[in-house]
Amino acid sequence: MTTPISNAKYIKSGELKIFSKEVFDFVNFYNSDGYLIIGDAPYKYFSSKRLIVISSCKIEKHGAIDYIFGYGNIYIMQYSSIEETYCAYVKYTKTPSVIYVEPDVTIDLGKQSLPKLTLHEPITQHSWGYDYLRCKDAFDYILHNKSIDELPEIVVGVIDDGVESVGSVLGNRLLAAHSFVGDSSQAQISNMGHGAKVCSVLMENTLENAKVISYKIFSERETALAILRLAEIQAELDGVDIVNSSYGMFVKFESRLHKPLHIASAGNVKCNVPQYPAACDGVVSVAGITKDGMLSDSSTFGDWVNVAAPSESIKLPSIYGVDEYGDFSGTSCATPFVTSVCAMIKTQYPDLNNQQIKEVLYSSCNKANIPVQHGIVNMFNAVTYLYGRNIKEIDFSRADKELIMV
Secondary structure: OOOOOOOOOEEOOOOHHHHHHHHHHHHHHOOOOOOOOOOOOOOOOOOOOEEEEEEOOOOOOOOOOEEEEEOOOEEEEEOOOHHHHHHHHHHHHOOOOEEEEEEOOEEEOOOOOOOOEEOOOOOOOOOHHHHHOOHHHHHHHHOOOOOHHHOOOEEEEEEEOOOOOOOOOOHHHEEEEEEOOOOHHHHOOOOOOHHHHHHHHHHHOOOOOEEEEEEEOOOOOEEEHHHHHHHHHHHHHHOOOEEEEOOEEOOOOOOOOOOOEEEEEOOOOOOOOOOEOOOOOOOEEEEEEOOOOOEOOOOOOOOOOOEEEEOOOEEEEOOOOOOEEEEEOOHHHHHHHHHHHHHHHHHHOOOOOHHHHHHHHHHOOEOOOOOOOOOEOOHHHHHHOOOOOOHHHEEOOOOOOOOEEO
């Protein structure tokens, strides 16, 4: 019989990092059987036998064998069976004080390998993605009558497997690095880990006014939705402008980000089945393309996917200042290209809201014969799209369509 570890320990609401460590330990303690999606509806998403509940006041346990709560009435409820978990879920959905309830499920960083290539000669050229998006032309346009110091600071939150704050050539572009996966020994990553590669794409394809805050939620290739939720709360508290999510899963869940613009990878399975959070309402979903502008053989696609970006064999240097380089591929790689474009749109047009930024992004895409809604992103097209127009006189209500003057 499993022994509960929490005894309903209360964590003071101001101590999110302490609470996140408690949640990490709690989740790992009860995860001996993993997160296999088993059975048929309505039970298929409840195999963790755990619920995430946010309530405006104290809640009933509804048969939970253990639970932990804190930070603004966030409850992580553990049950002994899938059936009991589902029954409790139904009861919470009918409880007026419950703001939301959802099953805790697995978030997958992807099964792609992360090959390394050690070189003794530095790479002097930009990646082909940088050239494809016309980043240099976009930078020249933005800086035509301005200096870097005059540009607004744009903060990108990278929710991934983390970056080291020590020894990184990100320098002052890395504002903070949060870990939600336990102590510092569990937070260590390799020089060319997944999150480091995402940041490397961002550094290459944005100006120095774009900063990064790292949120580490993966200690291995998978994590729990409960851990992601805490990182989302921290990102909201930090006031980031954009969140980059280069991960996904077929299990449906909602994005809980409200203020930041959310960009997410569509997935690395060649099918048209939605993955999440990319398919969530309001999230910009990203497919991958090859050098010749065709859909990548490994990219997810469909009429739910918004845009596409470079995603194959993007050669990037380590952000840690060593002679180590890696090829980055997949929609995990395409996503920070789109995040970079959005960061530069906001740099050029800081008064645009998230919906307006998305509409400029979509309307400025290069049209292509690939199965996504709007085409392939183009940074130069995006930052020049509103040239000569009075933004106050533009009709932004025609979502996902070409902007028109009123």
